[in-house]
Amino acid sequence: xxxxxxxxxxxxxxxxxxxxxxxxxxxxxxxxxxxxxxxxxxxxxxxxxxxxxxxxxxxxxxxxxxxxxxxxxxxxxxxxxxxxxxxxxxxxxxxxxxxxxxxxxxxxxxxxxxxxxxxxxxxxx
Numbered sequence: 001x002x003x004x005x006x007x008x009x010x011x012x013x014x015x016x017x018x019x020x021x022x023x024x025x026x027x028x029x030x031x032x033x034x035x036x037x038x039x040x041x042x043x044x045x046x047x048x049x050x051x052x053x054x055x056x057x058x059x060x061x062x063x064x065x066x067x068x069x070x071x072x073x074x075x076x077x078x079x080x081x082x083x084x085x086x087x088x089x090x091x092x093x094x095x096x097x098x099x100x101x102x103x104x105x106x107x108x109x110x111x112x113x114x115x116x117x118x119x120x121x122x123x124x125x
Contacts, residue, residue, distance in 0.1 A: 027114030028053045032094055033121070034073060036104040038066040046070045046104065049077075050118050051091040058087030061115075063122040 031050040038044045044063070047070040051058035060077045062070030080090045098106045112118050119125045 026052055026057050027112065027116075029112050029115055029118060030091075030109050031112060031118045031121075032091075032098070032109055033107040034094075034104050035107070036066075036069060038063075039068045040065065045122055047073060048118050048122050049073075049091055049094045050112075050115055051087055055086075055088035055091075058091050061118055061122050061124055064124060 029050045029052050031048045033048050034046045035044060036046050038046065044065060046066040047060055047062040049058070049060050060070070060073045062074055077090055080093075081087075085093075094106060095109060098108050112121070116125070
């Protein structure tokens with residue numbers, strides 16, 4: 001059953017996508033770390049936008065200390081997909097925002113052998 005964004009908690013997709021083994025084994029990937037004000041009001045890592053090298057799979061992985069703030073990025077990602085954007089278009093948009101962008105800081109692109117390494121980097125595992 002496919003549910004739309006308003007029928008689920010935005011946190012539901014965070015839990016299911018982070019723990020799903022097939023997602024964690026995707027790779028190699030490129031990723032962008034996103035920092036900002038975390039849920040406790042302190043500055044820190046919110047999560048990471050990631051995209052497979054071939055551009056066919058991507059997403060936003062939320063850092064545990066930023067579930068509320070990070071879920072805003074995950075929800076934005078899901079909404080962009082619903083409006084017809086694909087994973088690569090979403091990633092490329094955020095890649096153009098590297099540096100200070102609004103209330104967040106986006107680090108330059110990095111690479112990893114698998115999404116698993118990105119999950120470890122943001123503390124999701």
